[in-house]
Amino acid sequence: MKWALDTYGAQPQYLWARYPDYAVLRHENNGKWFALVGGVKRSALGLESDGIVDIVDVKCEPDEIDFLSQQPGFFHGYHMNKNHWLTILLDGSVPLETVCSFIEHSFELTAPKIKKKK
Numbered sequence: 001m002k003w004a005l006d007t008y009g010a011q012p013q014y015l016w017a018r019y020p021d022y023a024v025l026r027h028e029n030n031g032k033w034f035a036l037v038g039g040v041k042r043s044a045l046g047l048e049s050d051g052i053v054d055i056v057d058v059k060c061e062p063d064e065i066d067f068l069s070q071q072p073g074f075f076h077g078y079h080m081n082k083n084h085w086l087t088i089l090l091d092g093s094v095p096l097e098t099v100c101s102f103i104e105h106s107f108e109l110t111a112p113k114i115k116k117k118k
Contacts, residue, residue: 004103019038023036
């Protein structure tokens with residue numbers, strides 16, 4: 001999350017008392033989320049081992065999500081719209097550089113749209 005703060009100035013926001021470790025990263029100018037960071041039970045993702053795994057949810061193109069969810073460390077969005085959000089494990093199965101590139105892409109997808117002059 002330090003990377004997102006340094007790159008985008010996005011302060012993590014902890015919105016839920018029930019989930020104190022879940023943080024939302026959002027755009028300052030439009031309030032849209034571009035990432036959700038938290039921990040989930042591995043079994044909730046269909047993983048066989050017990051325990052909690054850290055994840056990040058990012059916005060992604062629907063056609064990419066189906067392909068990526070077949071790769072290790074990627075899942076359809078956990079507790080998000082499964083057609084537009086991708087869950088990435090933060091357990092080392094996906095390189096940090098790759099995670100950052102998905103966060104960058106999510107930031108771009110959720111950025112305010114520039115209206116064209118007519």
